[in-house]
Amino acid sequence: MRRSTMLAPWLLALVTTGVLAAACAPSTGADDPAAAGGSESQAGEATDAAGDETTGAAADETTLSVWSWRPEDKAAYKRIFDAYEAEHPGVTVEFKPYLNTEYNTILATGLTEEGGPDVAQLRAYGQLQPLVEAGELTALDGEVPELDDFAPEVLEGAKGREDDKLYGVPFAVQTMQIFYNKQMFDDAGVAEPKTWDEFVAALETFKQDGVMPIATTGKDTWMLPILHDTVAATRYGGQEFQAALQSGETDFTDPDYVASIEVVDQLKPFLPPDVAGVAYTDAQTLFTTGKAAMYPGGSFELGFFRTQAPDMEIGVFSVPPPPGSPVDTPLVPGWADGSWGVNADSPDREAALELVRWMASQEFGQQFTDELGQISAVPGTEPTDEVLAEIVDAYAEHPAPYLLLVDYRYGEPMGTDLMAEGMQELLLGKAEPADVAKKVDSGIAQWFEPQGG
CATH class of the missing domain: 3.40.190.10 (Periplasmic binding protein-like II)
Known part of the structure; x- marks a missing residue:
């Protein structure tokens, strides 16, 4: 039996205190080191060292594939992830949205095959459970310390029913x-x-x-x-x-x-x-x-x-x-709407975890609210849109x-x-x-x- 969930006491408390005033492949790419190094015109150990350094830098470049059911949000997420890329040199975030009505099937298949997402937008509550039960997601307990600050009512939608573990960073109410x-x-x-x-x-x-x-x-x-x-x-x-x-x-x-x-x-x-x-x-x-x-x-x-x-x-x-x-x-x-979770089979698991940690930050939450006009689930964010504040x-x-x-x-x-x-x-x-x-x-x-x- 699943206990019922009610978000209102949490949101009312946040509004009152002012905390929330408005309460396809995972892949690693690299440039051609020879093209970058130009080492054939040089000689000696300095040339070899330069070539090694260039190759190492290219190998550190990572592309994270992020899947979503919101095609209409593509431009906004491009701007949001541009900010992340600026703070994380060598990381590229590719936002790949699919039709809302087709997404559940596409995601279930993508998580079991090569070419799936590194980070995925996950449905909440009951629709999360099949992915949890299939072992397709990474449990975030202990991996994303920022979740300790989220309201328990919000986290409820991102938990496994049987193991009570957290599998996503909630993004909206x-x-x-x-x-x-x-x-x-x-x-x-x-x-x-x-x-x-x-x-x-x-x-x-x-x-x-x-x-x-x-x-x-x-x-x-x-x-x-x-x-x-x-x-x-x-x-x-x-x-x-x-x-x-x-x-x-x-x-x-x-x-x-x-x-x-x-x-x-x-x-x-x-x-x-x-x-x-x-x-x-x-x-x-x-x-x-x-x-x-x-x-x-x-x-x-x-x-x-x-x-x-x-x-x-x-x-x-x-x-x-x-x-x-x-x-x-x-x-x-x-x-509580969906959350952002990490593919258990992502070849770039640590980079994906770093991204969802950022998605639990106030920086991401505020950008989410400002760019998408939605109520962020991240504590400490404040809607700047008057209509959104009225809704909250x-x-x-x-x-x-x-x-x-x-x-x-x-x-x-x-x-x-x-x-x-x-x-x-x-x-x-x-x-x-x-x-x-x-x-x-x-x-x-x-x-x-x-x-x-």
């Missing part, structure tokens, strides 16, 4: 909220909604004006559980519901959970037409090009939005509680877990996959909310045992 285009809100005479009725009225206003109210994807189903929790975590109750599930007091067929799925069903008229055919990148473009007023998503989107629409004035809000909600304040679901404040005030990711990815089928499939069926009109809830419940019941059960 993510939250869910609605991003909106302030200019479009102003033009439509719409204010940031504080109640559910105001939220629905805003959606109706945009729709009547011929503007797409909400941009989202129904094709790339990994985003659908995020859509659900962004708009409806408040409807099922956040932390209290999490505790009831863990104890066995209730399950996913609970009326409040069914009602949370009904919230998404009620919002279908305000989503893109034929939303099940809209890709993730298309949804992002709808928002960044001003064709949609709102975008429900993770805090990881902010940096990309800034890059793609630098002139857009972006706002954020948490969806107000729908009628019947067991809580009376908006909730902000969040989770909201999460500290009204936290909730990204329930299906944090607690229900430790077995098969995973909770997020079940919700993704069910939610797509809902959007296609092939399932009712109760059907989706039953799908999630029956799938998770195949491997999950409540603590009180």
Whole structure:
């Protein structure tokens, strides 16, 4: 049984104290020593010594391959790793991103074959476990002293379930909220909604004006559980519901959970037409090009939005509680995102460990926050982006877990996959909310045992 994880007390403490104000081959290359030395025009022992020195320097050059599921972050990581290379002469860091939807399979294969990464971006919680169990990662206990300063709640997502060892340096905390285009809100005479009725009225206003109210994807189903929790975590109750599930007091067929799925069903008229055919990148473009007023998503989107629409004035809000909600304040679901780990078979293991030690430093954490517009997991970093700081404040005030990711990815089928499939069926009109809830419940019941059960 996996204990549930909640990040909020950690983040609230950091914000309060000011610590976090915003709370393919691994290869070694070398230049041709003869070309560098020019020793044929010289004679004697001095020539031999110069040749030996040149050869030795070239042999010290190391190229580290770093894999990621974030193609949109490539330019930012280039700048970040440029700083590392400047401080570590002879080391080149190659950032190799892959499509998010293909990354898990590519990484699992790459870690078992020659040509895999030296350092890899690792999924958190349950999705980390197969790589740990296969012995494909280097345990970082004692190897990265900086991890002693990380919050235990953040480290939880980077641990092996059975051995409790650390296998990654956490890089981010993510939250869910609605991003909106302030200019479009102003033009439509719409204010940031504080109640559910105001939220629905805003959606109706945009729709009547011929503007797409909400941009989202129904094709790339990994985003659908995020859509659900962004708009409806408040409807099922956040932390209290999490505790009831863990104890066995209730399950996913609970009326409040069914009602949370009904919230998404009620919002279908305000989503893109034929939303099940809209890709993730298309949804992002709808928002960044001003064709949609709102975008429900993770805090990881902010940096990309800034890059793609630098002139857009972006706002954020948490969806107000729908009628019947067991809580009376908006909730902000969040989770510890992935981590950076070292391939157990890396031929440049020491150099890779040195890189992940740097990734645990405040220097890296601050660059991560500044370049990517995300909440760094490294203690002592401070977001300089006002919207990101607002996001962190909201999460500290009204936290909730990204329930299906944090607690229900430790077995098969995973909770997020079940919700993704069910939610797509809902959007296609092939399932009712109760059907989706039953799908999630029956799938998770195949491997999950409540603590009180």
